[in-house]
Amino acid sequence: AQKITQTQPGMFVQEKEAVTLDCTYDTSDQSYGLFWYKQPSSGEMIFLIYQGSYDEQNATEGRYSLNFQKARKSANLVISASQLGDSAMYFCAMRDFSTGGENKLTFGTGTQLKVEL
């Protein structure tokens, strides 16, 4: 069974600083995908970044980058130059591509990020 672990229930960061949100995963599959979503207080889940298990380069999307360490089974999200609008809940999720398992995301419990002036 797949499992996503996010060990930081809450994080604080100063505006304009970088912050790393931790995510470790457990799967026996060789082919899988890792996602990060942002959930503001309004509730919608906003897709941020995706990393495939066979991708050799770490994914980047603007101020977001994913630090993918396959051997350690970690997929940490790095947000550079934090902004007040980054304050939200952040979820790491995994999707496997094995037969029967490719159709759903398994989420972690999330990290609440607060950006301070």
Add this chain to the structure above:
Amino acid sequence: DTGVSQDPRHKITKRGQNVTFRCDPISEHNRLYWYRQTLGQGPEFLTYFQNEAQLEKSRLLSDRFSAERPKGSFSTLEIQRTEQGDSAMYLCASSLALAGGPWDQYFGPGTRLLVL
């Protein structure tokens, strides 16, 4: 707005009543997913459709829950005889399934259900 939409955004009901939620996916997306999110937790998968076919259901989806996507476009999720434990955010997501990706699911704003 061409994103995923859900209706209603909020629903308060009394225990034992039936409720129905609607999800309109992004128009060209062929896959539609339902998730449930309780307070302090990440979303949990409930069920998924490819076009009009319901292809996977979670064990979380008890007999009181039924989902449909009759024409492969919008979907409805009905909960019969609601219980207080059904109180949660119900999230709908859609994606375009193509060989090689993209794999990202786009979520709607959710329906917050409170069962009194």
